[in-house]
Amino acid sequence: MKTNLYQNKMLIDDLSCFFSNKCVLENVSLSIIKNEILTIIGPSNSGKTSFLRTLNRMNDFNSDFSRKGNVFLDEENIFHMNMEKLRMRVGMLFAMPIPLPMTVYENVIYAPKRLGVIKHGKKSEMDAIVEQALRDASLWDEVKDRLDSSAMKMSGGQQQRLCIARILAINPEVILFDEPCSGLDPISTAKVEETMIALKKRYTIVLVTNNVKQASRVGDRTAFFLMGRLIEIGGTAKLFVSPKEQKTNDYITGRFG
Amino acid sequence: MRKIKDDIIEKIIFFCGILSIVFVVLIFGFLIKEGISFFKEFGIVDFIIGKFWYPSANPPEFGILSLIVGSVLVTVGACIIAVPVGIMAAVYISELAPKQIKDILKSLVELMAAVPSVVIGFVGMVSLAPLVRVFFNIPTGLTAFTGSIMLAFMAMPTIVTISEDAIRSVPWQYKEGAFALGATKWQTIRRIVLKAAMPGIIAAIMLGIGRVIGETMAVMMITGNAAHIPHSIFEPVRTMTATIAAEMGETVTGGLHYRALFAIALVLFFITFLVNFIADLFLGRSKNK
Amino acid sequence: MIKLNPKLSQKFAVAFLFCATIVAIIPVVIIIFIIIKNGYSAISLEFLTAMPTNGMRSGGIFPAIVGTLSIVFCAILITLPIGVCAAIYLNEYAKDTLLTRLIKLAIVNLAGIPSVVYGLFGLGIFVMFLGFGVSIIAGALTLSIMELPVIITTARGALNSVPPAFREASLALGVSRWQTIRHIVLPNALPGILTGAILSIARISGETAPILFTAAAFYLPHIPRSPFDQVMALPYHLYIISTQIPNMPKNIIFATALVLLMMVLSMSLIAIIARIYFRKRRKW
Numbered sequence: 001m002k003t004n005l006y007q008n009k010m011l012i013d014d015l016s017c018f019f020s021n022k023c024v025l026e027n028v029s030l031s032i033i034k035n036e037i038l039t040i041i042g043p044s045n046s047g048k049t050s051f052l053r054t055l056n057r058m059n060d061f062n063s064d065f066s067r068k069g070n071v072f073l074d075e076e077n078i079f080h081m082n083m084e085k086l087r088m089r090v091g092m093l094f095a096m097p098i099p100l101p102m103t104v105y106e107n108v109i110y111a112p113k114r115l116g117v118i119k120h121g122k123k124s125e126m127d128a129i130v131e132q133a134l135r136d137a138s139l140w141d142e143v144k145d146r147l148d149s150s151a152m153k154m155s156g157g158q159q160q161r162l163c164i165a166r167i168l169a170i171n172p173e174v175i176l177f178d179e180p181c182s183g184l185d186p187i188s189t190a191k192v193e194e195t196m197i198a199l200k201k202r203y204t205i206v207l208v209t210n211n212v213k214q215a216s217r218v219g220d221r222t223a224f225f226l227m228g229r230l231i232e233i234g235g236t237a238k239l240f241v242s243p244k245e246q247k248t249n250d251y252i253t254g255r256f257g
Numbered sequence: 258m259r260k261i262k263d264d265i266i267e268k269i270i271f272f273c274g275i276l277s278i279v280f281v282v283l284i285f286g287f288l289i290k291e292g293i294s295f296f297k298e299f300g301i302v303d304f305i306i307g308k309f310w311y312p313s314a315n316p317p318e319f320g321i322l323s324l325i326v327g328s329v330l331v332t333v334g335a336c337i338i339a340v341p342v343g344i345m346a347a348v349y350i351s352e353l354a355p356k357q358i359k360d361i362l363k364s365l366v367e368l369m370a371a372v373p374s375v376v377i378g379f380v381g382m383v384s385l386a387p388l389v390r391v392f393f394n395i396p397t398g399l400t401a402f403t404g405s406i407m408l409a410f411m412a413m414p415t416i417v418t419i420s421e422d423a424i425r426s427v428p429w430q431y432k433e434g435a436f437a438l439g440a441t442k443w444q445t446i447r448r449i450v451l452k453a454a455m456p457g458i459i460a461a462i463m464l465g466i467g468r469v470i471g472e473t474m475a476v477m478m479i480t481g482n483a484a485h486i487p488h489s490i491f492e493p494v495r496t497m498t499a500t501i502a503a504e505m506g507e508t509v510t511g512g513l514h515y516r517a518l519f520a521i522a523l524v525l526f527f528i529t530f531l532v533n534f535i536a537d538l539f540l541g542r543s544k545n546k
Numbered sequence: 547m548i549k550l551n552p553k554l555s556q557k558f559a560v561a562f563l564f565c566a567t568i569v570a571i572i573p574v575v576i577i578i579f580i581i582i583k584n585g586y587s588a589i590s591l592e593f594l595t596a597m598p599t600n601g602m603r604s605g606g607i608f609p610a611i612v613g614t615l616s617i618v619f620c621a622i623l624i625t626l627p628i629g630v631c632a633a634i635y636l637n638e639y640a641k642d643t644l645l646t647r648l649i650k651l652a653i654v655n656l657a658g659i660p661s662v663v664y665g666l667f668g669l670g671i672f673v674m675f676l677g678f679g680v681s682i683i684a685g686a687l688t689l690s691i692m693e694l695p696v697i698i699t700t701a702r703g704a705l706n707s708v709p710p711a712f713r714e715a716s717l718a719l720g721v722s723r724w725q726t727i728r729h730i731v732l733p734n735a736l737p738g739i740l741t742g743a744i745l746s747i748a749r750i751s752g753e754t755a756p757i758l759f760t761a762a763a764f765y766l767p768h769i770p771r772s773p774f775d776q777v778m779a780l781p782y783h784l785y786i787i788s789t790q791i792p793n794m795p796k797n798i799i800f801a802t803a804l805v806l807l808m809m810v811l812s813m814s815l816i817a818i819i820a821r822i823y824f825r826k827r828r829k830w
Contacts, residue, residue: 058714058718061717085720087717087720091718096711101734110729114719114725114729115720170719263725270632273629273632273635275645276694277694277698278649280691281652287671288666345563346563349560349564365571365574365575368814369574371748371811371814372752372807373754374754375754375782375785375806376781376806379803380580380581380803382789413570440552443556443560471660471661473661473662498662501663501665501666502665505758506759525663526659526663
């Protein structure tokens with residue numbers, strides 16, 4: 001039990017979320033283990049995105065949002081943490097690629113600059129951060145010759161990997177992926193998935209996806225959400241071969257959703 | 258360090274945010290302070306319904322009825338011209354005009370809003386007033402009628418732009434439904450589009466009225482400035498705004514006349530507040546749809 | 547009533563509406579035409595750069611141009627930062643509370659107050675109460691309060707046109723709210739804000755009533771030395787020479803009107819061109 005606690009990167013304890021008093025997430029408890037990819041599957045409106053956005057408190061900007069229960073990051077309650085500090089440790093990638101309207105280079109260095117990670121004017125230091133982040137996002141070879149062109153001109157898949165690089169540049173501990181491939185073609189999707197698997201050596205990853213096959217390809221463990229409830233969580237292979245719950249079985253075999 | 262700097266900036270932003278309220282309260286407070294001290298010496302009833310405005314007579318008379326009549330007359334006159342023309346122009350520009358000239362027409366209408374009111378007053382004085390005098394064979398061309406025409410021009414951009422916005426934002430499904438039933442374009446506009454855009458059009462009219470009532474320089478230059486109750490629109494009139502602008506320079510600070518002008522400003526404040534408030538209500542309603 | 551054939555009535559209606567549009571447009575064309583026709587002959591370099599002479603009946607309008615520019619410059623310097631901050635508050639920070647609704651109501655109200663009432667207020671508070679006297683600064687403060695609602699509204703529109711996704715992306719990286727606004731939202735809203743500011747400058751250059759008792763001098767043939775000086779102002783000068791000076795040569799009045807009109811229209815034109823240019827260059 002003790003060792004298990006030690007492995008937990010994040011612990012979600014009886015979490016419920018509400019938008020204008022409408023319950024979108026009900027009494028969810030689960031743990032996220034260090035250096036795993038936890039995939040979360042479920043039909044739309046199952047509360048999986050609300051759950052993910054609670055983990056780095058992105059929902060806090062919505063004035064209709066309220067919650068009960070707690071979330072711990074390394075045994076520290078995230079709702080007692082400074083919001084900006086939390087987001088530096090728990091990064092998030094959105095469904096649609098959102099490059100900021102500036103060059104590739106500026107996109108990657110934006111957050112380190114604004115967060116004061118680097119000192120002013122140290123060009124070599126900045127170059128190193130940009131190169132490392134782009135390499136880790138498997139984008140370096142494609143863009144190394146046009147770091148100064150606008151990020152808006154890249155392809156969708158490149159943009160999404162640029163967004164990953166932007167997160168890697170601030171060196172977070174956990175990365176939340178919110179349906180990161182929903183707007184991408186199969187080849188770009190495969191590249192993003194490769195990147196994710198490569199990243200799990202150093203980061204803990206939570207992936208929300210609508211694509212059951214994607215979950216089975218990259219997930220170490222998988223959680224199934226339905227109507228705001230956690231129905232089942234377990235090892236991906238096990239959950240897909242012999243789910244405990246009938247509803248899980250119905251969903252992964254494509255009977256609804 | 259960063260956090261403190263952010264906090265300070267956010268405090269400044271909040272302060273600027275509420276500054277609008279501070280200014281409104283300040284303006285209102287100032288007007289009410291001078292106004293009340295005026296009403297203490299000169300009754301509010303005599304002020305509103307008094308027919309005579311003789312500020313330098315002995316004893317002075319501060320009845321603003323003739324000024325109110327002047328303002329209302331000029332405003333109504335301007336609206337009679339500007340409202341129908343403005344709405345028709347808005348319909349044409351948003352629904353009927355060929356695409357290529359739509360933007361040109363719009364910019365030309367908006368161009369009028371950019372012309373300073375003192376320029377409009379001057380042109381009205383030297384070109385329209387003589388025409389009016391000769392055409393109607395009256396002793397002076399500086400009349401309520403002349404003022405109404407020039408003010409109608411000035412209200413036009415407001416009415417056209419805001420109505421056009423309202424008409425354009427009528428969902429195309431409405432129009433398509435009517436076309437599907439075999440209605441012509443004009444029938445659709447008359448029965449469907451205008452009805453749906455009505456809140457926005459009413460807001461446009463209210464804002465146009467607000468613009469006309471508050472107009473100062475042009476009316477001062479072309480309405481003749483006679484403080485009496487006119488018998489027809491072909492007589493000179495004097496508006497509330499023109500009275501303030503023309504007489505403030507001659508008053509003794511803090512004197513009764515000075516405070517009387519603040520009392521007029523208070524009346525104007527209430528009127529324009531009401532007009533703009535109503536406009537905002539209708540504007541909100543037309544946006545929520 | 548005779549029932550018209552719908553096709554025929556459509557034709558009539560279109561023709562009628564077209565005429566109405568022409569009626570709405572023609573006055574401004576005529577006004578500009580009259581002023582150019584009668585005024586251009588008196589325009590010369592001397593007219594623009596010399597002091598007025600002979601009781602303003604001859605000479606130039608230089609001090610009036612300088613006066614107007616200095617008032618407008620000061621006014622925009624005051625109102626732009628305040629207006630942009632207020633817009634940032636409303637668009638980026640404010641939640642739908644009673645206070646927010648009050649602020650919005652106050653802005654609607656400020657936008658509707660007649661310009662001459664602003665003039666009175668400016669006289670009462672800046673000239674008298676704060677003791678600035680009739681001066682550039684008193685006039686500029688009056689104009690800046692008057693222009694505040696316009697600046698707030700256009701700046702809000704510009705901020706609002708920056709996609710919300712950019713904010714989310716920045717916030718999700720742990721960048722603070724103000725830093726996000728400062729480095730992501732503001733740079734992308736800047737073109738819109740600047741266009742609005744130019745339009746505001748054009749508008750307040752032509753305002754007369756608010757500076758009537760707060761800044762404008764009847765006749766003052768020298769250039770202002772400090773913000774606490776009185777100045778001649780172009781719109782007020784036009785009002786004076788067209789109504790108060792007997793035997794004023796007509797072409798000088800028209801020329802003065804032409805200079806004022808060109809100042810205002812050229813600035814509006816710059817704003818419109820800038821808007822088209824920035825819209826084409828927009829990156830998203």
